[in-house]
Structures are given as structure tokens and as C-alpha cells.
Amino acid sequence: LGLPDPDDVSINNIVMQEVAFSGDRVPVRVHLQSEGYEQRTARLSVLLNNRRVSSRVVRFEGGLQFEEVDFRVDIYEKGAAQIDVVIEPFDDEVSITNNRITRSIRVVNEKVNVLYIEGNARWEFRYLRAILKRDPRINATFIASNVGPEVARNSPEHIERFPSKREEAFMYDLVILGDVDAAFFNDEELGLLEELIRDRGASLLMLCGPMHSPGSYKGTPVQTMLPVRFDPDEKWAEVSESVYPVLTPEGRSSLVMTLENEDDLNDRIWSRMAPMDQLPPLLAAKPGATVLAVLSDSTERDQSYPLVAWQRYGTGKCMSIASDRLWRLRYKTGDKYHWRVWSQCIQFMTLSRLMGEHKRIRLEADRSSYFVGSQGRLYAHVLDDDFEPVVQSGFDVVVSGLDGAAASQQIKLQPDRSQPGLYEGYFTPPRPGRYRMEANENDRKVSSITEFQVSDIRQELTETDMRLENLKRIADLTGGATLGVRELPKLALLVNGESLTTTVRSERPLWDHWLVILLLVGLLGAEWILRRRHDLP
CATH class of the missing domain: 2.60.40.1930 (Macroglobulin (MG2) domain)
Known part of the structure; x- marks a missing residue:
């Protein structure tokens, strides 16, 4: 007995980022399911720590539909916060338990300190520099290795070299290493960079460039930290105009590579990076590294090309992005996706340090x-x-x-x-x-x-429709049958009318029965009477 599609409204799932900075606006994609309430409206609300922070009215279309709502993170204490997404229930719904879904979001209240070192005024540098400067969550510092020290003297956002003092070097949460010759650094600076990543929980991101990166870093700590192996003696190779990035299973589940929630649309957006013109001679990802994206011509190669990969190094993270053509994501969309990928990448690389997870x-x-x-x-x-x-x-x-x-x-x-x-x-x-x-x-x-x-969610109150397929499978496995309401008259024919005798054997202690006590009293009484009658001792 049951209804295959009862009148009900439910929230099947929500898609929301797991981390946000204080003051951020966080978008939430809500998966709504409705039956029996077509063209009616209800209020969709977002609660932050049991306090309503956003709401809007939605109109039900029947079946599955997707709705967007956003809210502002107006708490300024670092840690986890509770998010509830609630759809206003109707009086005659089968269940109101499935009208609410709860998630957690981690709140960061500190700015990210980013040091970007670049030696080539390429397009990616120009766009990324603008992104870093206008993001209010980021304190950006730049080193231009291809210009003189006068830039650092005249600009508060530039410094001349990598800091030589430990306290200054260790203030950075992320170091972006662009197309910079390894000879620009001395051994002490490279040692401090490695210590910053390995022991202090910061992150290193290499944005490969055709002049120096990664080839010039052979034999340096940077080569050890990178998640990929490279051939320093080979030149950059040209790639076909039809080759584009393809996300790995790890890439599809990664915050870094998610530009849209729908997989097909996300894949189409990443394909806009073609043509990538040329790529560095990367051999393979290192053991233990996670590859987020490869090339679409992987079947023609002996080994998949690690276009985007990362790994842990000590208490920090290291990432390699082989192409400097991310700016092609701006095609017809402005900085929507280009900003998103860099924002999510910086968030992923710096979160553990900002949340204190770089501790011992x-x-x-x-x-x-x-x-x-x-x-x-x-x-x-x-x-x-x-x-x-x-x-x-x-x-x-x-x-x-x-x-x-x-x-x-x-x-x-x-x-x-x-x-x-x-x-x-x-x-x-x-x-x-x-x-x-x-x-x-x-x-x-x-x-x-x-x-x-x-x-505390019970499945039967969350998914209220009758699961006829499951009932049929249970009946098949047990030798039974499934009947609808109109088929109930057949029930008498399916029930076997023959009598069935079952013998049940149980054991009970004799001392617990009243007849045993009666028998003992009777025997003792009979003995006493016989002794009195025959004058026995």
C-alpha cells in the first residue's frame, strides 16, 4: 500500500562551497523536488547558525528543478558554522522532514598573503595581477625579476627580492612562481622557500613559462617540491589546436576545477583553453601526487600529461599548472571563469594554513x-x-x-x-x-x-514516494508477490488454504512447576499417615 507520487515538496541536495571568508557572498544551488503543487509558491530560506540571512520566493514546476540563492557570511569568528536551507512547507504535505537540509561551512577571517614572482610580462601575468590586486581577501606582493630595483622603490606592492629574513619570508601563505630563472635566487633564498612550504604550512604554485620554468630549476629544492617530473634538457613542445584540458575523476570532485556544477557545461568551459600553443616537457606526475587535469590526446601518449597536479610537501602543498593560457577562459564571459579558477585555486592552496592545519x-x-x-x-x-x-x-x-x-x-x-x-x-x-x-x-x-x-534524518520521511521496484525485488527474493490496491482480491487465491501443523518443543525446569511441590507434599503426608497407622518409628 502506498502512493507512487504523494503530494510533497523536498530538498534533495544543495551544492555549496565548503569554505568562505568573512564578508563573502556564498552562492547555493538547491535541488528541489515537488509533486502536486505545480504553479504554487513557497519561500526558500538560508539560515546561518539558526538565523535567517537570505530568502526568496520560488514557484514549483513539478518534478526536479534547480534554484539559486545566495547569502552573506556576516560572522567574523574563524571556525565552522551551520547552514540550513529550508523550503516553507504546505499544510497537507506527506512529510515536512525533507523540507530542510543542513550543512557546515568553514569561515576564514584572515586575509591571504600572496607573493607573486614573475619574470615575463605575459598575458596570464597581467590578468592574474589584476585579480590579486582587486580581491579584498588578498594581500598581494609582487617581485618582477626582469626589471630593475627602481620598481620596488617606487611601488609599495613590490619588493626587490625574496625576503632574506625568516620572519618576513614566513608571513606568506602562498608563493606563485612564474617564468623566473632559478639563477634569480641564491641558495639561502631557495632554502627559506623550502622551509616555508615544508615546515610552516604555506603553499607553492608554479605557473610554467617557456623561458625558465620549470627547466631551470633542475637540482634545486623547487624540483623536489614540484608534483611533476620534467626533462630540463628538452624544449617546450607545440601542441595541436584541437587539444584541450580533460578533467580526471579527482579533478571533477576538486573545488579548483569546478567552474560550473553541471559536468557537461564544466567540460565545455575547460575546452575553451584550446589552443594552448606549447607546453613544457613534463614526463609524469610523481608518486603520491594528485592529477586534476590531463590533455584530450592522452590516448595517443605513452603516459597521461599532468596538465594540473598537486601534492603535499611536509605540512604545505605544491601545485603545477603547465599552461599559461588560463586567460582563454575569458572568451565571451569576461573574468567570470578566469577569476573563479584562480580564486578557488588560491582558496584550496591556503585554506589549511589559514585554518591552523599547518600545526604539528x-x-x-x-x-x-x-x-x-x-x-x-x-x-x-x-x-x-x-x-x-x-x-x-x-x-x-x-x-x-x-x-x-x-x-x-x-x-x-x-x-x-x-x-x-x-x-x-x-x-x-x-x-x-x-x-x-x-x-x-x-x-x-x-x-x-x-x-x-x-x-537525524529517517530515509522513509526523506523519500516519501513508494519504491515499487524495491518491493518487487523483495517479493522475488522471498518467493512472494506484489499487489496493488486494486489487486487485493487476488490475495485470497495466493494464500495457501491447507492446514499446516507445526511442533514446537520447549524445555522447562520441573522445580518451577506447582505440581512438583504438590507431589512432594502429598508423598511426605502419605508417609506420615502410614507411620502413625502402623506405629512405625
């Missing part, structure tokens, strides 16, 4: 949201004062519910034998709400924290 102890959960009763996997990456892996019998963390969601619980993470310094364990949230994972008190100052959201 980094805590993580395998997801940002769970259901009540589901099992969450928790991780701790533990390094010592020299940023070397710590090997011990276990590592204690504390998981506590925020806003009174649940009492604090100490969990002992077990070491991962395959990766020194990595500890993992499990946590089952007992009730809905926001949770925070922290290190034990002794390690809290050198540890990051992480937060996640737990929701």
Missing part, C-alpha cells in the same frame, strides 16, 4: 556531515618539534558536542602501521548537532581542531 598535529574527519548512528572515521597526523612523524602506541582526542549536543567523549586513536605518524579511530554520534574534535589538553596548543555536523 593535524586532526581530520573523513566527512563534514554524518547521520545519527553512522560511524565517522577520525584521523590525527602527529609530528614532533622537528616535524618528524611521532610513533607511539596511540593518540587521544576529545570529541564534544557544541550547543549541548552531547557530552565530551575521549577516543583513543590507533596507529596506522603503513604510515608513521598517522592515527585513526571511529566515533558514532549519539544525537544530532555540531561536534568538535580536539587534541588532549597537553597537545592542544600545537594542534588544529575540526568540526562536523550530525543530522
Whole structure:
């Protein structure tokens, strides 16, 4: 019994970025499903920490539809915040549980310090420089290696060389290395750059250029940090005008490469980078690196070309972008997509440092949201004062519910034998709400924290339509049958009318039965009577 399409409105899913800066406007794409309310309207709202921050009226078309809404992040404390997207319910809906969906967003309240070093006034540099200068979330500093020191003297946003003082060098969250000759740096500067990435949690992004990058960095720390291997003796190779970027599975799920939510449209936008003219002689991605994009002619190559790749290096990240033709994404759209890819790339590269995850102890959960009763996997990456892996019998963390969601619980993470310094364990949230994972008190100052959201959603109230296919499969597996309401008269014919006898055997202790006590009393009484009658002792 049930209705295949009951009158109901539900939010199937939302697409929203996981991180935002204080003051940002965050777009949300809402997947709405409706049946029985065509041409009627309802209010779609966004709640930030249970406070309405945005709303609009939507008209239902019937079936699946997509609606856009945005909100401003008006909180200025770093950490996780709760986002609820709610569609106003009707009085006669089958279920109102599916009218709300909850997610978490991580709020960053600091500006990103970016150092861009360039030696070639190419088109990508000109557009990227403008993007960095006008973004209010970024403090941009530039080094022009192909001009004299007078530019640095006359411009507050320029410096002459890479900082030689540690405190000045370590202030940067991201270093973009353009088409700069490795000879521009001395050994001390390259050493500071490596330490900034490896030990201080900053990031390095190489935007390859035909004059010097990456070929001139053979034998330097930069070659070690890059996620790709290259041939320093080969020249840049021309590529066909028909060759374009193709996203890998990792690229499709990456924030960096998502320019539109629909995969087909996203792929078409990336294809606008063609022609890329020429590319550096990259051999392959290094083991452990993540490739986000390859070339469309990969089937004609011995090995896929790592057009965009990244890897972790110590506590930081390193990325390589092989083409300097990203500016072609501006075709007929202005800076919409060009700005988006660079904005998302900078956010991805700098987030861990801004959120404090460059500390010696980094805590993580395998997801940002769970259901009540589901099992969450928790991780701790533990390094010592020299940023070397710590090997011990276990590592204690504390998981506590925020806003009174649940009492604090100490969990002992077990070491991962395959990766020194990595500890993992499990946590089952007992009730809905926001949770925070922290290190034990002794390690809290050198540890990051992480937060996640737990929701209490029952599947039968979320998906209210009858699943006839599932019922038929259950019937087939059990030898039964499925009947609709109009077929109920057939039920009597399907039920077997023959009687069936079943024998059930059960054992019961005799001492628990009242007849046993009666029998004992009777025997004792009979014995006493016989002794009295026959005058027996």
C-alpha cells in the first residue's frame, strides 16, 4: 500500500562551497523536488547558525528543478558554522522532514598573503595581477625579476627580492612562481622557500613559462617540491589546436576545477583553453601526487600529461599548472571563469594554513556531515618539534558536542602501521548537532581542531514516494508477490488454504512447576499417615 507520487515538496541536495571568508557572498544551488503543487509558491530560506540571512520566493514546476540563492557570511569568528536551507512547507504535505537540509561551512577571517614572482610580462601575468590586486581577501606582493630595483622603490606592492629574513619570508601563505630563472635566487633564498612550504604550512604554485620554468630549476629544492617530473634538457613542445584540458575523476570532485556544477557545461568551459600553443616537457606526475587535469590526446601518449597536479610537501602543498593560457577562459564571459579558477585555486592552496592545519598535529574527519548512528572515521597526523612523524602506541582526542549536543567523549586513536605518524579511530554520534574534535589538553596548543555536523534524518520521511521496484525485488527474493490496491482480491487465491501443523518443543525446569511441590507434599503426608497407622518409628 502506498502512493507512487504523494503530494510533497523536498530538498534533495544543495551544492555549496565548503569554505568562505568573512564578508563573502556564498552562492547555493538547491535541488528541489515537488509533486502536486505545480504553479504554487513557497519561500526558500538560508539560515546561518539558526538565523535567517537570505530568502526568496520560488514557484514549483513539478518534478526536479534547480534554484539559486545566495547569502552573506556576516560572522567574523574563524571556525565552522551551520547552514540550513529550508523550503516553507504546505499544510497537507506527506512529510515536512525533507523540507530542510543542513550543512557546515568553514569561515576564514584572515586575509591571504600572496607573493607573486614573475619574470615575463605575459598575458596570464597581467590578468592574474589584476585579480590579486582587486580581491579584498588578498594581500598581494609582487617581485618582477626582469626589471630593475627602481620598481620596488617606487611601488609599495613590490619588493626587490625574496625576503632574506625568516620572519618576513614566513608571513606568506602562498608563493606563485612564474617564468623566473632559478639563477634569480641564491641558495639561502631557495632554502627559506623550502622551509616555508615544508615546515610552516604555506603553499607553492608554479605557473610554467617557456623561458625558465620549470627547466631551470633542475637540482634545486623547487624540483623536489614540484608534483611533476620534467626533462630540463628538452624544449617546450607545440601542441595541436584541437587539444584541450580533460578533467580526471579527482579533478571533477576538486573545488579548483569546478567552474560550473553541471559536468557537461564544466567540460565545455575547460575546452575553451584550446589552443594552448606549447607546453613544457613534463614526463609524469610523481608518486603520491594528485592529477586534476590531463590533455584530450592522452590516448595517443605513452603516459597521461599532468596538465594540473598537486601534492603535499611536509605540512604545505605544491601545485603545477603547465599552461599559461588560463586567460582563454575569458572568451565571451569576461573574468567570470578566469577569476573563479584562480580564486578557488588560491582558496584550496591556503585554506589549511589559514585554518591552523599547518600545526604539528593535524586532526581530520573523513566527512563534514554524518547521520545519527553512522560511524565517522577520525584521523590525527602527529609530528614532533622537528616535524618528524611521532610513533607511539596511540593518540587521544576529545570529541564534544557544541550547543549541548552531547557530552565530551575521549577516543583513543590507533596507529596506522603503513604510515608513521598517522592515527585513526571511529566515533558514532549519539544525537544530532555540531561536534568538535580536539587534541588532549597537553597537545592542544600545537594542534588544529575540526568540526562536523550530525543530522537525524529517517530515509522513509526523506523519500516519501513508494519504491515499487524495491518491493518487487523483495517479493522475488522471498518467493512472494506484489499487489496493488486494486489487486487485493487476488490475495485470497495466493494464500495457501491447507492446514499446516507445526511442533514446537520447549524445555522447562520441573522445580518451577506447582505440581512438583504438590507431589512432594502429598508423598511426605502419605508417609506420615502410614507411620502413625502402623506405629512405625
